[in-house]
Amino acid sequence: FGSRSCHPTRTGTGQHRVPSSTGAARAPAAMVQAADARKIIKKRIKKFPRFQADRFKRMNPAWRKPRGIDGRVRRRFKGSTLMPNIGYGSDKKTRFRLRNGFYKFLVRNLSDLEMLLMHNEKYAVEIAHNIGAKKRKEIVERADQLRLHVTNRNGRLRAEEGE
8 A cells, every 4th residue: 555545544654544524313322332342453343365266267265275286375385375374363252243242133123123122232233134124114213222232224214395
């Protein structure tokens, strides 16, 4: 990236500036925090690319184990592509966690929310992609009553004419 930065929240000095928020349908002020504030440490963030997927357009970059008899990658030669193995796994206590410390819980209707009645410090609600605007609004309102964090609360939300 060099000295110039094309990222909107980064300045050239390496400091992050906080983007100004316009407050459109924001979460309530007393939103609950995750109970377990353990730091999530990833051993590797980069994806493992498939060997030689950069050379052929027809080749999917998703990882496939090389099985050739002479393959450099399979034989783990120095300087060749790394292969994923069990050592790259996440800590069992922080696996599948979102960055805010919650676990994701997919919700399709209001009755799914009731399951999280006593677990608002562990699970965050994610509304399924195929839920319409009317049901989404009901789910978000009920989640606020139960003090649940909704990850995609602004999906399919239009500015109301009364505001």
